[in-house]
Amino acid sequence: MRGNRLWAGVHCPALALDAIEQVVADDGPAAVHEQLLGQARIVQANHPALEQGVRPGQRLAAALAILPCLHSHARNQRAERQLLEQVALVGYDFSHQVALAPPDGIVLEVAGSRRLRGGISALLETLTEQLHHRGIAVRLGLAPVPAAARLLSRLGRRAPTLAELHRQLAGLSIDRLALEPKLADLLSGCGVKTVAELMKLPTAERARRFGPSLNRHLEQIHGCLETPLAHWMPAQRFSLRLELPTASDEVSALVFVFRRILGRLGDWLRIRDQALTGLNVSLEREDGGSPLSFRVSLARPGFDGERLLELIGLKLEQIHLPAAVDAIAVKADSTDQHRPPQADLFSAHNRADAWPALLDRLGARLGEDGLAGLATRSDHRPERSWSWVSPGDSSACQEQRPRPTWLLPEPRPCKPEQIRLEEGPERIETGWWDGQDCRRDYWIARDRQQRRLWVFREYKPRTGWFVHGIFD
Amino acid sequence: MPDARRFQPIEQLLESRNDLWRGRHRPAGDALTSGRAELDHWLPTGGWPCGRLVELLPERLGIGEFSLLLPMLAEQTRRGVPVLLVSPPWVPCPQHLERVGVALEWLVVVRSADQALWATEQGLKSGLCGAILLWHPRSRVRSQAIRRLQLAAECGPAPAFVYYKPGQQPPPSLASLRLGIRPGPELTLLRGNDQSKVLHLGRGNVIPLSTSDMAPTHSRDQPERSDRIACKGQTLWESVQ
Incomplete structure (x- = not known):
C-alpha cells in the first residue's frame, strides 16, 4: 500500500x-522581529532589506542602524x-x-x-x-x-x-x-x-x-515506521480575524486587508462548495472602544470577490471611523443550497445574478431604508394598508375600492372650502381592536388647481378634513 | 464545400433579424409602447424611446404625469423586468399600482433623495432596468448631471425619465424628448420639429386606464374648460424653449 x-x-x-x-x-524593506532573551532580534527580512545587509538573527537596533x-x-x-x-x-x-x-x-x-x-x-x-x-x-x-x-x-x-x-x-x-x-x-x-x-x-x-x-x-x-498524522479538514464555518500591525483609519488600507480576507473566503467557499449569503464584519478599535460592526447581505447566495469588495468599500465610506482600526474580524454566513451561476444562452451575460448584484450595490450605499419595495397589507385603515418591504418581497392583496396613485406619507389637514367634493363617501370605521380606532369618510375631491385629491373627513379620534392622497 | 455563411455566430444571426423577439433583449433604436395607441402615434419616437432620456415637465405634480407611464411600467414588470422609481414625491399607492397591472415584486423605490442621481446612474449603467423614473431631487438642476444620466441611459435597453418639479429650472437640454404636461392632462412637445402639437390625453386630470376606454372625440376637441382657464398665463415652460 x-x-x-x-x-x-x-x-x-x-x-x-x-x-x-x-x-x-x-x-x-521590511522585517519581522521577536523578543529573544530580552533582545529584539530579526527573524526574517524581505529582499530589499536583505540586500541592504539586514540579516536574520541580527539585533533590531543593529538592523535599524544599517537601514533606518x-x-x-x-x-x-x-x-x-x-x-x-x-x-x-x-x-x-x-x-x-x-x-x-x-x-x-x-x-x-x-x-x-x-x-x-x-x-x-x-x-x-x-x-x-x-x-x-x-x-x-x-x-x-x-x-x-x-x-x-x-x-x-x-x-x-x-x-x-x-x-x-x-x-x-x-x-x-x-x-x-x-x-x-x-x-x-x-x-x-x-x-x-x-x-x-x-x-x-x-x-x-x-x-x-x-x-x-x-x-x-x-x-x-x-519509511520503516508509519508517521502519525492528524488529518486536517477545512473549518465548518468561515471566520477570520486579521490583526493590522499598524492601526489605520484609512479606507484604502482596510480595503487592502479585506481583499486578503475575501481571497481566503473565496478559497474556503470553493473548497467547501458553499455560497455566501452574508458577511458579518467587525472592526476592532485601537483605543479599545466597542467594535464597529456591519453586515453585508447578498440578495442571492454566491461569491464575487470584486463585487463584494466594492460593497464593503461603500460601507466603509459610509461609516465614520471614530478611531484607528487594529483588527478586522469577519464571519461568513453561507449555504450549500445554491445554484451555480448560469449565463444567458445567447448573450453570455449573466443576467439572473446581475439584478441582485445591483440591489446589493444600491443597498450598500443607500442603507436598509433607502431602498425598498412596496407591499399591500390587509387592513382597512389606508395608512396601514401598505408598507415598505425589502425589494422583491412584495405581496399584494386585492382592493376593489378606488385608491389614489399617490399616498401622502401622513394625512395633511386641509380646509373644506378649498376643495370641491366629487365622489364619495366611503366610510371607514375600524381599528377598535388595537386601540387605533378611527371613523372617517373618504371622498374624491378637487382642489383649486383641478387636481383630484383623496380627502377624508375624520370624526374619530380627531375631527376635521385631511388630504390623504392624489389621483394622478 | 460548406457555405461559410452557414457558420455565422448565433449572435450575429439573431441580430440580423429584426422580426425576432428575444425576450429581454431589444435592439437599439427601439421604443416601448406607451400602452396608448394615441400617445404612441403622437410621440415622434413612436413610443418611449429605449436607451434615451425623456424629460417630463409637469406644470404641477399630481396632474397625470405618473399615470402617463403606468401602462408601460405594468408591461415591463409583468415581463419580469425590474423598474426603479427614484425619490418619488409621495408614496406610490401599492393598491393602485396593483390594479393597473404593475407586478409589485419588480418595482423598487429609491427613497433617499441625496443619493438619487447616483442610484439612477447605477441603475441605468447596469442595463437591467426596464425603466427608471427619477424625480429630480435638487432645486438646482446641473446640466452636467443630466448629461451624465443621458450617457448612462445609452448603456441600457430602457427608457429613462426625469421629472422636473415645478419651480425647478431645467437645464438647456440635450435629451431626445422633452414633454410639457399641463392639467388635463395635455402634453406638449418642448423639443422636436413640431412644437405646436398638443395631445389631450384625458380630461379633468383623469386618464382612462386603457385605450379602449378612451373617447378620443372628447379628449381631443373638448378639453375641460376649467383646465383651460387654469392654464392661462402659465408660461413657465415656454421660457425654457
Whole structure:
C-alpha cells in the first residue's frame, strides 16, 4: 500500500514575513522581529532589506542602524498559524489527505490526484504557483513517506521512490535533520556528520546514547515506521480575524486587508462548495472602544470577490471611523443550497445574478431604508394598508375600492372650502381592536388647481378634513 | 464545400433579424409602447424611446404625469423586468399600482433623495432596468448631471425619465424628448420639429386606464374648460424653449 503513496511537503521559509505582508501594503524593506532573551532580534527580512545587509538573527537596533528606513514588525504567531491553515486549504484542493506540520509546513498525499493534475511535476508546479499567487513563498519536497517529505521540503528536494529517498538521506548532513539543538550538538560532539554515519551506529546504541525519539525519527524518515498524522479538514464555518500591525483609519488600507480576507473566503467557499449569503464584519478599535460592526447581505447566495469588495468599500465610506482600526474580524454566513451561476444562452451575460448584484450595490450605499419595495397589507385603515418591504418581497392583496396613485406619507389637514367634493363617501370605521380606532369618510375631491385629491373627513379620534392622497 | 455563411455566430444571426423577439433583449433604436395607441402615434419616437432620456415637465405634480407611464411600467414588470422609481414625491399607492397591472415584486423605490442621481446612474449603467423614473431631487438642476444620466441611459435597453418639479429650472437640454404636461392632462412637445402639437390625453386630470376606454372625440376637441382657464398665463415652460 505504501508503495503507491507519494507525499508532497510544503515548506514556507518566510511564513512570519508573509503573514505580515498579507496585511501591509508596502514594498519597501521590511522585517519581522521577536523578543529573544530580552533582545529584539530579526527573524526574517524581505529582499530589499536583505540586500541592504539586514540579516536574520541580527539585533533590531543593529538592523535599524544599517537601514533606518526598515519597517520591522513584531512577529505574530497567530497570524502565521492562520496563514498555514490557508496553505492547507489550498493544498486541500490537491489532496484529500492534508496534515499540518507546524510551525511552517504542511504535507499532503499527491499520488491520488496525480492523473487529475497531469503528472506530479505539473501538480507541484500548480501548487507552487497558486501559493505564490496568494503571497506565500514555498519550497516543495517530495517523498514516499510524510516525515521525509517534510524534511525534503525544507531542502526543496524530490525523491519519488524509496530507493532514491534512502540514497538522498544517506548524503544529508546531520544539521539538515532539524533536530533539537541539544541533540545536534551531542551528535557533532561524537563526530557523526552525515545521516549515513548515524545509521551505521547500532540501533540499541543510538537509543541508549541519544534517546528513543531519534530512532523513531530516523525510522519515520526512512519509511520503516508509519508517521502519525492528524488529518486536517477545512473549518465548518468561515471566520477570520486579521490583526493590522499598524492601526489605520484609512479606507484604502482596510480595503487592502479585506481583499486578503475575501481571497481566503473565496478559497474556503470553493473548497467547501458553499455560497455566501452574508458577511458579518467587525472592526476592532485601537483605543479599545466597542467594535464597529456591519453586515453585508447578498440578495442571492454566491461569491464575487470584486463585487463584494466594492460593497464593503461603500460601507466603509459610509461609516465614520471614530478611531484607528487594529483588527478586522469577519464571519461568513453561507449555504450549500445554491445554484451555480448560469449565463444567458445567447448573450453570455449573466443576467439572473446581475439584478441582485445591483440591489446589493444600491443597498450598500443607500442603507436598509433607502431602498425598498412596496407591499399591500390587509387592513382597512389606508395608512396601514401598505408598507415598505425589502425589494422583491412584495405581496399584494386585492382592493376593489378606488385608491389614489399617490399616498401622502401622513394625512395633511386641509380646509373644506378649498376643495370641491366629487365622489364619495366611503366610510371607514375600524381599528377598535388595537386601540387605533378611527371613523372617517373618504371622498374624491378637487382642489383649486383641478387636481383630484383623496380627502377624508375624520370624526374619530380627531375631527376635521385631511388630504390623504392624489389621483394622478 | 460548406457555405461559410452557414457558420455565422448565433449572435450575429439573431441580430440580423429584426422580426425576432428575444425576450429581454431589444435592439437599439427601439421604443416601448406607451400602452396608448394615441400617445404612441403622437410621440415622434413612436413610443418611449429605449436607451434615451425623456424629460417630463409637469406644470404641477399630481396632474397625470405618473399615470402617463403606468401602462408601460405594468408591461415591463409583468415581463419580469425590474423598474426603479427614484425619490418619488409621495408614496406610490401599492393598491393602485396593483390594479393597473404593475407586478409589485419588480418595482423598487429609491427613497433617499441625496443619493438619487447616483442610484439612477447605477441603475441605468447596469442595463437591467426596464425603466427608471427619477424625480429630480435638487432645486438646482446641473446640466452636467443630466448629461451624465443621458450617457448612462445609452448603456441600457430602457427608457429613462426625469421629472422636473415645478419651480425647478431645467437645464438647456440635450435629451431626445422633452414633454410639457399641463392639467388635463395635455402634453406638449418642448423639443422636436413640431412644437405646436398638443395631445389631450384625458380630461379633468383623469386618464382612462386603457385605450379602449378612451373617447378620443372628447379628449381631443373638448378639453375641460376649467383646465383651460387654469392654464392661462402659465408660461413657465415656454421660457425654457
